[in-house]
Amino acid sequence: MDLSWIDWLIILVPLGAVFWIGYQAQRCVKGVADFLSAGRAAGRYLLSVADGAAGMGLISLVATFEMTYKSGSAISFWWALLIPVGLAMNLTGFVIYRYRETRAMTLAQFFEMRYSKAFRVFAGFLAFLAGVLNYAIFPAVSARCIQYFLRLPETVSILGADWSVFGLLMAFFLTIAVILVTMGGQLSTMVTDCVQGIFSYWVYALLVAVILTTFSMSQFRDVMLARPPGESFINPFDTGKLTDFNILFVFISIFAAIYSRMAWQGNSGYNSAGASPHEQKMGGVLGYWRAGFVTVMVPLLVYGAYTFLNHPDFAAQAGLVNAELAERIQFDSAATTETLRSQLRVPLTLRYLLPTGATGAFCALMLFLMISTDTTYLHSWGSILVQDVLLPFKKRPLSPRAHIWLLRGAIAGVALFAWCFSYFFNQIDYILMFFAVTGTIYLGGAGSVIIGGLYWRRATTAGAWCAMCSGVVMGTLSFLLTKFWEDPIYPYLSDHHPDLLKQFALILEGAGSALPFVNWEMSPHRFPISGQEMFFASILLAIGSYILVSLLTCRKPFDLDRMLHRDSGAAAPPAPKEKKFRWSRLAGITAEYSRSDRILAWSVVIWTGYTFFIFLFQLIANTCFGFWSDETWFAWFEYYTIWLNLLIGAVTTVWFTWGGIRDLVRLFRQLKSLDRTADAEDDGRVAEHADTETESRKKMQSKEAAE
Numbered sequence: 223m224d225l226s227w228i229d230w231l232i233i234l235v236p237l238g239a240v241f242w243i244g245y246q247a248q249r250c251v252k253g254v255a256d257f258l259s260a261g262r263a264a265g266r267y268l269l270s271v272a273d274g275a276a277g278m279g280l281i282s283l284v285a286t287f288e289m290t291y292k293s294g295s296a297i298s299f300w301w302a303l304l305i306p307v308g309l310a311m312n313l314t315g316f317v318i319y320r321y322r323e324t325r326a327m328t329l330a331q332f333f334e335m336r337y338s339k340a341f342r343v344f345a346g347f348l349a350f351l352a353g354v355l356n357y358a359i360f361p362a363v364s365a366r367c368i369q370y371f372l373r374l375p376e377t378v379s380i381l382g383a384d385w386s387v388f389g390l391l392m393a394f395f396l397t398i399a400v401i402l403v404t405m406g407g408q409l410s411t412m413v414t415d416c417v418q419g420i421f422s423y424w425v426y427a428l429l430v431a432v433i434l435t436t437f438s439m440s441q442f443r444d445v446m447l448a449r450p451p452g453e454s455f456i457n458p459f460d461t462g463k464l465t466d467f468n469i470l471f472v473f474i475s476i477f478a479a480i481y482s483r484m485a486w487q488g489n490s491g492y493n494s495a496g497a498s499p500h501e502q503k504m505g506g507v508l509g510y511w512r513a514g515f516v517t518v519m520v521p522l523l524v525y526g527a528y529t530f531l532n533h534p535d536f537a538a539q540a541g542l543v544n545a546e547l548a549e550r551i552q553f554d555s556a557a558t559t560e561t562l563r564s565q566l567r568v569p570l571t572l573r574y575l576l577p578t579g580a581t582g583a584f585c586a587l588m589l590f591l592m593i594s595t596d597t598t599y600l601h602s603w604g605s606i607l608v609q610d611v612l613l614p615f616k617k618r619p620l621s622p623r624a625h626i627w628l629l630r631g632a633i634a635g636v637a638l639f640a641w642c643f644s645y646f647f648n649q650i651d652y653i654l655m656f657f658a659v660t661g662t663i664y665l666g667g668a669g670s671v672i673i674g675g676l677y678w679r680r681a682t683t684a685g686a687w688c689a690m691c692s693g694v695v696m697g698t699l700s701f702l703l704t705k706f707w708e709d710p711i712y713p714y715l716s717d718h719h720p721d722l723l724k725q726f727a728l729i730l731e732g733a734g735s736a737l738p739f740v741n742w743e744m745s746p747h748r749f750p751i752s753g754q755e756m757f758f759a760s761i762l763l764a765i766g767s768y769i770l771v772s773l774l775t776c777r778k779p780f781d782l783d784r785m786l787h788r789d790s791g792a793a794a795p796p797a798p799k800e801k802k803f804r805w806s807r808l809a810g811i812t813a814e815y816s817r818s819d820r821i822l823a824w825s826v827v828i829w830t831g832y833t834f835f836i837f838l839f840q841l842i843a844n845t846c847f848g849f850w851s852d853e854t855w856f857a858w859f860e861y862y863t864i865w866l867n868l869l870i871g872a873v874t875t876v877w878f879t880w881g882g883i884r885d886l887v888r889l890f891r892q893l894k895s896l897d898r899t900a901d902a903e904d905d906g907r908v909a910e911h912a913d914t915e916t917e918s919r920k921k922m923q924s925k926e927a928a929e
Contacts, residue, residue: 224373224573229582236421236586240414240593241402247413248406250893253622257407257629258327258605259494263892264412266496267881269505272412272594273492274512275419279595280588281363283520285653287568290524294446294455295859298521300472302837307480309830312510313810313823315503317483320676322499323786329487329672330610335785336675337683339614345664345671345690346610349487352664352697353603354636355643356657357488360599362644363653364592365391366562367569370550371585389645395589396637399596404630407605408491409893411597413886418590420882423875425587426515430868432580433522437529439860445532446525447852455528456855459844474758481669481761486661490602500814507810510826512878515871518864527571536575543571558648565653604633658753659700666693666760670768678772679779685772689764696760700753707749716746 225233251257264272290298310316326332330349334342365388368374374391377384403411446455454460461469484493496502531540547567553559569588576584608629613620620628667690674681703711715723723744730742730750742750811823840858844850850858 225582225585226578228579229585232579232582233586233589236418237589240417240590243417244402244405244410244414246890247410250890251406251409251626252893254625254629255327256409256893257626258609259491260407260409260412260889261893262495263497263889264492264495264501264505265885265888266501266504266508267878268412268416268885268889269492269496269502270508270512271419271878271882272415273489273505274509275415275422275591275594276411276489276492276598277595278422278516278591279360280367280592281360281595281653283588283591284363284367284565284569285657286520287524287527288564288653290521291528291564291568293461294449294524295521296454296456296458296461297469297472299458299837299840300469301476302834303472304476304479305830305834305837307476309510309826311480311483312503312506313826315499315506315810317672317676318493318506319499319503320786321484321493321672322496322502323788325494325787327494328490328606328609329485329493329668330606332675333610333671333686334614336681336780337671337686341683341686341690342610343614344687345668346606346614348664348690348694349668350603350606350611352660352662353487353599353606354639355663355701356660357599357603357636358640358643359647359653359656360592360595360644361392361396361640362388362647363565364588364596365395365644366566368395368585368588368592370546370566371569371573371588373573376550386645389641392641392644395592396596396641399593399600400634400637402593403597403601403633407626407629408495408601411491411601412495413889415594415598416882416886418594420879422587422590423514423879425583426519427871427875428580428583429576429587430515430519430522430871432576433526434864436575437526441529441533441535442525442860443856445529446856448532454852454855456859457850457852458855459849460852471752471754474754478665478669478757478761481673481765482665483669483673485665485668485672487606488599488602490606491598503810504819504822507822507826508878508881510830511870511874514874514878515867518867518871522864523572524568526575527568530571530575531567539574543567543574546570553648600633600636603636605629607632607636656704656753658757659697659704661697662700662753662757662760663694663697666696666757667691667764667768668693669761670764674768674772676782679782680772680776681768681780682772682775684775685768685770688771689768692763692767693760696756696763700756700760703749703751704753708747712746 250261252261255261321329321332324332324335326335328346330342330346333345369388369391374387376387378387378390379385402414406413449455452460487493493502496505530536531543547563547570551559551563551566553562572584573581608625612628612632619625667686670689671681671686674685712723727744730744744750806820811820815823840850
């Protein structure tokens with residue numbers, strides 16, 4: 223290991239602080255609602271910072287490294303198409319606002335409110351199955367990243383036996399995560415995620431400063447402009463030869479972002495933790511600003527690693543990195559070997575180029591990103607297994623103590639499965655493609671039943687079943703083809719059905735030439751159709767089956783107002799409709815918005831409108847007045863992109879550090895003083911299309927009114 227005492231100090235002191243704060247949080251847990259949804263008391267900054275830290279896990283960082291090293295910032299140019307879509311969803315609270323109105327603590331609890339208990343169990347099991355399969359490679363990717371970054375050996379001798387360092391690291395990190403999340407459930411998870419997120423903001427700033435002082439822009443220019451035609455790092459109109467992370471990948475991702483809004487339940491505890499639907503919505507609005515230095519740090523780290531490995535000025539050091547990649551990362555499968563080298567190339571390179579202090583900060587960042595995601599995902603999948611698969615079968619509720627201990631046992635079980643899967647599973651595809659493959663099992667149909675269930679009165683249970691089943695079929699097929707294509711599917715077809723394989727290759731070639739942005743090439747190592755493309759096919763099939771079957775089976779429109787707790791009990795005259803257009807509607811502003819809320823909403827609208835205008839300017843300039851040269855694109859990156867992101871990063875780092883700390887203090891004060899004894903029945907059960915706690919309150923209010 224190369225770390226100095228300064229590096230270890232930077233790692234251990236914040237880690238100790240996180241454990242102390244997590245211990246303080248668990249003392250505030252009074253019931254099941256606290257364990258599952260943090261008492262529904264989180265402020266907007268706490269939600270935004272903590273959820274952002276959980277979403278930006280170590281595996282996400284490595285996956286982004288992997289994608290950016292292959293495609294640079296050229297493909298990211300097209301992500302700007304998501305700006306108006308994401309803005310509209312966040313400002314209007316699309317899906318998340320109505321979901322919070324249902325008071326459901328898990329998504330499948332909402333499915334029981336809207337459809338049936340049987341569908342809740344089925345959807346909950348699918349969410350759990352897809353989730354644990356998706357999460358099951360997290361420990362492997364994280365442990366290998368830490369192992370090779372610290373130059374740890376492959377085995378270590380303990381009690382006369384050789385033990386896998388890889389396996390021991392996974393066990394150690396998973397144990398840390400299990401301890402943190404079982405202490406206080408979502409409450410301790412959210413609090414520690416927030417602390418880790420605040421720490422990460424300042425590490426992002428440090429790493430950006432290190433890269434900008436280590437490399438010159440001329441060195442970046444030399445290697446980035448030397449890419450082959452069709453594989454440009456910086457020119458979005460010169461990416462025709464990119465086969466995996468291309469424009470089609472971006473378009474499908476944008477469509478899926480709308481369709482799968484809030485469907486993925488890896489952070490389910492955050493979806494119900496807001497102090498109110500408005501705070502939940504404002505936490506999403508703040509998400510537009512929280513990225514800060516991340517938007518410039520990730521590409522700069524990748525460009526630094528790419529320059530380090532390809533520029534003549536660093537040839538000697540690059541030889542050491544390449545030699546280590548070739549010697550240490552070798553597996554029986556050629557596809558697995560190449561996949562892991564692709565994942566670890568950037569982290570290994572950063573170990574060689576980062577100075578003392580920055581090395582420890584980056585290692586601490588990796589640990590915190592790993593822990594924050596592990597705790598969040600363990601809590602989510604363990605909670606879904608208990609709340610949506612096991613407890614619906616019980617006729618009598620558990621005591622709060624027994625309920626919480628059952629949740630803790632499920633969380634530990636998920637961690638044990640993740641260790642076993644990670645230890646024995648050989649990954650053969652890019653991380654983001656693996657996410658698409660495993661997610662299809664559940665996400666293929668989930669988007670239809672969520673959006674339709676919240677907004678369409680004629681959606682039926684039968685339609686929901688058809689949508690989810692179609693996603694299961696397509697997802698399972700995609701997973702099997704991706705996992706077993708290299709062995710035994712392709713060898714079997716090659717030996718026993720070569721004509722069928724040739725016909726399949728011809729079909730792929732014809733489809734690839736006919737469809738835009740598609741480049742399907744037959745390979746013995748990887749299934750030619752990507753997981754992202756299989757995911758898109760699953761979505762289309764689910765939407766069609768959901769709409770058709772619902773229209774055929776709907777007998778009576780569903781009472782959405784009651785499920786959303788909008789019925790007051792007395793018939794109120796309808797509010798007059800406003801015919802005059804109001805600009806505030808553009809920003810999603812409602813009567814709940816305070817003056818500061820309005821300023822925040824308009825700041826998001828103005829900023830996102832400006833960034834989208836810049837995108838349109840570049841798009842029109844290149845399509846109507848001649849394509850910019852690579853030199854022009856690099857100049858834009860050097861003089862505009864970097865400096866603007868540095869300014870935004872500096873402001874938002876201070877802003878969200880202050881907001882996160884403020885909400886943390888408020889949360890502890892509120893939980894210590896708030897009387898939550900009336901919420902004893904708030905445990906996720908459903909009665910008459912509403913949560914049991916709400917129904918109990920209504921019955922009590924009716925009894926008091928009668929008396």
